[in-house]
Amino acid sequence: MTTTPRRTPTLEDLAARAGVSRATASRVLRGQTNVSDEAREAVLAAAEELSYTPNQAARSLVTGRSNSLAFCVDESQERMFSDPFFFGMLRGAQGVVAGAGQQLVFTVTSREEEHRRFLAYAAAGHVDGVLLLSLHGRDRLPQELEAIGVPTVLSGRPLTGASLYYVDADNVGGGRLATEHLRRAGRRVVAHVAGPLDMCAGQDRLAGYREALGEDFEPELVESADWTVAGGEAATAELLRRRPDLDAVFAGSDLEALGVIRALEHAGRRVGTGADEVAVVGFDDVQAADQQRVPLTTVRQPIADLGATMTSRLLERLAGEDPPRSTVLPVELVVRRTA
Incomplete structure (x- = not known):
């Protein structure tokens, strides 16, 4: 006895189950606000009933978005994997990215040829935006990314004096x-x-x-x-x-x-x-x-919060909002036994 594989529900199925138009269902799934609360609840309930998962490949073709963000560390692999600061930042960023239904792409770019490869990768549309950490000197990678239309948020105040988006600790x-x-x-x-x-x-x-x-x-x-x-x-x-x-x-x-x-x-x-x-x-x-x-x-310093705030700022930019260019989070002294 053979069984017929269950058909994957489509956006049209979802809209029909929720009793709304295809366009309204699409707006709810994209997180847009120009939808009534009643329609949003109906679409979300129908999505749960149908176990509906958006076709990310099809969505990317329609929107021109990859639904991926890059977490780019401008350090050697040895330094990156030996310093717990970066893992705290990554944890904070991943929490926000996952909540937004997106993917996080991790890369290390400590040498000039790695910079060039990453610029080409970003220019090809593989990521929608970049979280850039641990810049040294007057590195122009963030300006180059912005110039090719890839929104970027830095960890730390830029030393170039350029008007870039960044999140920092005090x-x-x-x-x-x-x-x-x-x-x-x-x-x-x-x-x-x-x-x-x-x-x-x-x-x-x-x-x-x-x-x-x-x-x-x-x-x-x-x-x-x-x-x-x-x-x-x-x-x-x-x-x-x-x-x-x-x-x-x-x-x-x-x-x-x-x-x-x-x-x-x-x-x-x-x-x-x-x-x-x-x-x-x-x-x-x-x-x-x-x-x-x-x-x-x-x-x-609130390491995980720094990563989360960077990611939120980047998602705000990608949504067409205009977040503050600089965000500085407070620090506190923790007194133990060495001083």
């Missing part, structure tokens, strides 16, 4: 919070292991540190690193060579802070809040910060 405020906390604790020689100074986060956290110190700022107490544990360790070794009297360190990231602690311990210095210990503050509040032998005091 890095200046965070740097100030960390440094003021150390000064209030009586620390007199506060060093800073900065992030890369060709990135907005590195520059802005350093700016907050300088603001908090005012006239007490000393350039020799700043050493730049690359957001990594190894970078933080090497920078701290150099700072100790220059200023063995330092009694506090504000690190530009939690991974750098772990390297700071490693270097201090290697030099025979203890980390903590005691008068004979070196206080350390990080930035990010990744999961590892609270799992150390001495839990790390840090500045928490």
Whole structure:
């Protein structure tokens, strides 16, 4: 005995079941607002009854949209897969993308040839918009994407001065919070292991540190690193060579802070809040910060919310809305045992 395969319901079937026109059913499925509440409820109920799933391939042919967004990280694969910051951002972005019924395409573009390939991929219509993370220097990739008609939202303030859409944490405020906390604790020689100074986060956290110190700022107490544990360790070794009297360190990231602690311990210095210990503050509040032998005091930025907000801004642009070009989310100090 053979059975006839069940026919996949069409948009016409859905409209007939809901008692509305094909055009009205289509508007409901696209999330448009020019539909009555009664019609919307009828269409959604009918879609559930029929187990209706829109034909994305057909929709793409009609709308010229791929229904895909790119999550593009301008870093090496090694850095991308070793830094929990990016996974937090990805988690936040994916939640919004999935809720919108779209797909997220992940790519890493750290070299010029990778930039060119990604531009060609985007220009061919494979993605409708781009979430762009971790730009260095005056990289013009976002301007090139916008020039070919691919809306883009950046993670972090652009250094080019261009009028681009971006979402950022209050890095200046965070740097100030960390440094003021150390000064209030009586620390007199506060060093800073900065992030890369060709990135907005590195520059802005350093700016907050300088603001908090005012006239007490000393350039020799700043050493730049690359957001990594190894970078933080090497920078701290150099700072100790220059200023063995330092009694506090504000690190530009939690991974750098772990390297700071490693270097201090290697030099025979203890980390903590005691008068004979070196206080350390990080930035990010990744999961590892609270799992150390001495839990790390840090500045928490809302990593998942940053990814979600970037994605919402991009979807707003794709819907023809005009969201704010800059969105800055607040940070907070999380006091644990290193400072």
